[in-house]
Amino acid sequence: xxxxxxxxxxxxxxxxxxxxxxxxxxxxxxxxxxxxxxxxxxxxxxxxxxxxxxxxxxxxxxxxxxxxxxxxxxxxxxxxxxxxxxxxxxxxxxxxxxxxxxxxxxxxxxxxxxxxxxxxxxxxxxxxxxxxxxxxxxxxxxxxxxxxxxxxxxxxxxxxxxxxxxxxxxxxxxxxxxxxxxxxxxxxxxxxxxxxxxxxxxxxxxxxxxxxxxxxxxxxxxxxxxxxxxxxxxxxxxxxxxxxxxxxxxxxxxxxxxxxxx
Amino acid sequence: xxxxxxxxxxxxxxxxxxxxxxxxxxxxxxxxxxxxxxxxxxxxxxxxxxxxxxxxxxxxxxxxxxxxxxxxxxxxxxxxxxxxxxxxxxxxxxxxxxxxxxxxxxxxxxxxxxxxxxxxxxxxxxxxxxxxxxxxxxxxxxxxxxxxxxxxxxxxxxxxxxxxxxxxxxxxxxxxxx
Numbered sequence: 001x002x003x004x005x006x007x008x009x010x011x012x013x014x015x016x017x018x019x020x021x022x023x024x025x026x027x028x029x030x031x032x033x034x035x036x037x038x039x040x041x042x043x044x045x046x047x048x049x050x051x052x053x054x055x056x057x058x059x060x061x062x063x064x065x066x067x068x069x070x071x072x073x074x075x076x077x078x079x080x081x082x083x084x085x086x087x088x089x090x091x092x093x094x095x096x097x098x099x100x101x102x103x104x105x106x107x108x109x110x111x112x113x114x115x116x117x118x119x120x121x122x123x124x125x126x127x128x129x130x131x132x133x134x135x136x137x138x139x140x141x142x143x144x145x146x147x148x149x150x151x152x153x154x155x156x157x158x159x160x161x162x163x164x165x166x167x168x169x170x171x172x173x174x175x176x177x178x179x180x181x182x183x184x185x186x187x188x189x190x191x192x193x194x195x196x197x198x199x200x201x202x203x204x205x206x207x208x209x210x211x212x213x214x215x216x217x218x219x220x221x222x223x224x225x226x227x228x229x230x231x232x233x234x235x236x237x238x239x240x241x242x243x244x245x246x247x248x249x250x251x252x253x254x255x256x257x258x259x260x261x262x
Numbered sequence: 263x264x265x266x267x268x269x270x271x272x273x274x275x276x277x278x279x280x281x282x283x284x285x286x287x288x289x290x291x292x293x294x295x296x297x298x299x300x301x302x303x304x305x306x307x308x309x310x311x312x313x314x315x316x317x318x319x320x321x322x323x324x325x326x327x328x329x330x331x332x333x334x335x336x337x338x339x340x341x342x343x344x345x346x347x348x349x350x351x352x353x354x355x356x357x358x359x360x361x362x363x364x365x366x367x368x369x370x371x372x373x374x375x376x377x378x379x380x381x382x383x384x385x386x387x388x389x390x391x392x393x394x395x396x397x398x399x400x401x402x403x404x405x406x407x408x409x410x411x412x413x414x415x416x417x418x419x420x421x422x423x424x425x426x427x428x429x430x431x432x433x434x435x436x437x438x439x440x
Contacts, residue, residue: 157280160276211277215267215271
């Protein structure tokens with residue numbers, strides 16, 4: 001909650017990629033890992049992601065996620081192996097009353113399904129983490145120009161990104177100011193609701209006043225209708241070519257693994 | 263007035279309400295049986311203050327979330343959230359804000375209150391329809407899980423939106439007239 005902009009400044013190849021390329025990569029990788037049910041292919045995706053982070057010196061970011069991912073995988077495997085009953089029975093937990101039928105227990109199918117789900121989650125979370133850590137939000141929004149979004153909307157998104165931390169700061173400041181005046185954030189459900197009132201009204205009123213000043217400033221600075229703004233245009237460079245090639249290779253592997261090999 | 267003041271004011275109000283929806287969706291009040299976030303309060307406030315232009319902040323908010331910035335509840339993001347089981351509620355923000363906005367273009371209080379109720383109902387309608395469609399679940403179960411627990415919180419939020427708007431509206435720029 002504290003930090004929306006989890007961007008970590010750096011000078012790695014991943015930082016220099018065009019945000020649009022990175023966005024497309026993340027979408028493709030997440031899409032493929034949802035579609036795929038082939039465990040070696042998912043492992044390959046994880047290896048590519050780990051190599052990518054090693055290459056750009058962001059391995060520490062991924063390391064901090066490892067305990068969470070292990071916990072998540074453990075619970076997923078536990079859940080699926082207890083609920084999914086498919087394939088060969090590996091460990092019998094409850095023997096069946098009829099000796100000809102297998103009892104209830106941990107099955108091969110359930111275990112594999114759990115492993116598959118955890119691998120999918122690992123790929124998704126890792127890819128997303130790398131994307132968020134290496135992309136400046138304002139660059140990402142500017143990247144939308146490539147999708148032919150009108151300049152007005154890009155400007156709105158850019159200012160909104162700037163507004164989020166300042167709104168948080170404003171809320172904190174008002175909270176502290178009200179505490180100085182002896183306001184008591186109550187306890188219990190009713191108290192919680194009532195305690196919102198002395199913060200909400202000044203917050204909304206203050207920020208509305210701020211937007212009006214901002215609007216006036218924007219107007220005075222000459223934001224006229226249908227005039228091109230000098231946006232920092234993003235260029236596609238050599239690294240983007242390499243990653244696009246990588247994407248195509250991943251896609252070919254996916255097609256090969258799923259349609260030509262049974 | 264130099265240039266196009268009306269247009270600049272719409273731009274800055276839009277940015278404020280995108281930011282407000284984001285910040286409010288990170289705040290949650292522990293409430294029985296489900297925690298309520300202030301996200302829908304921000305949606306209602308968007309409608310009450312921006313009137314019919316409330317469609318801009320809501321659409322842009324969803325775009326911002328869809329391209330991967332953590333603006334949705336509890337810092338989640340991505341197109342996956344929009345297509346997930348709770349995505350319907352997020353899509354419902356657009357008609358909700360517009361409905362509230364259109365009702366707030368009139369000054370009669372009962373129309374305003376009706377607008378707030380209609381906005382909340384729009385969020386439920388979209389949310390529950392999508393819940394029934396995306397999760398194999400019958401309508402009754404979806405209403406029990408996705409609507410009944412939120413009703414007390416939403417009544418409080420609608421009342422809060424009404425009171426806050428009554429306090430701040432006289433000081434805001436008139437958006438509905440050119």
